[in-house]
Amino acid sequence: GQSLEQPSEVTAVEGAIVQINCTYQTSGFYGLSWYQQHDGGAPTFLSYNALDGLEETGRFSSFLSRSDSYGYLLLQELQMKDSASYFCAVGLEAGKSTFGDGTTLTVKP
């Protein structure tokens, strides 16, 4: 089977940097994605790593180490609107994913 582990909660202050880790055990790994979901909203795609290394998209960066079955999402210059749940998801084949249980990020003033 597949399993992903990520912290359940993270708290940080506005303007800070926060890192959300994700470790996984899967077969047929194609890549690691990150999604953001606000309360009552739809998951929104943030980033995707197929190869080892860092991908940067604005204030968000995502890292993957396939040998360690590990990745993280880095959020910089935190804003109040970044308070949300963040899910890592392993792509098992094109488009189909297994999601972690999510990390609730609370940004405080």
Added chain:
Amino acid sequence: DTGVSQDPRHKITKRGQNVTFRCDPISEHNRLYWYRQTLGQGPEFLTYFQNEAQLEKSRLLSDRFSAERPKGSFSTLEIQRTEQGDSAMYLCASSLVVTGQVKMTEAFFGQGTRLTVV
């Protein structure tokens, strides 16, 4: 609005009734996925379509669940004889997968249909 749309947004039904949800994906997307999400958990894969063909069904999808995508455009998810354990958010997502490119592509999610079985 050219995003993924789902209807209805909310559904309350009595145990034992049948319900049907609809998903309209982004028009040029060939892949359509159904996920289920319960409070405090991530989306769980249920099934997906490549155009009109249903390629895979999760073991989570009991015989009471059926999904169709008759013309390769919109999709329906039907739950027969609903049970209280079916209460969840049902999410639809779509993506464009280019033949020969086996890689993750960005999946766009709809707002979901929240089902409450009483």
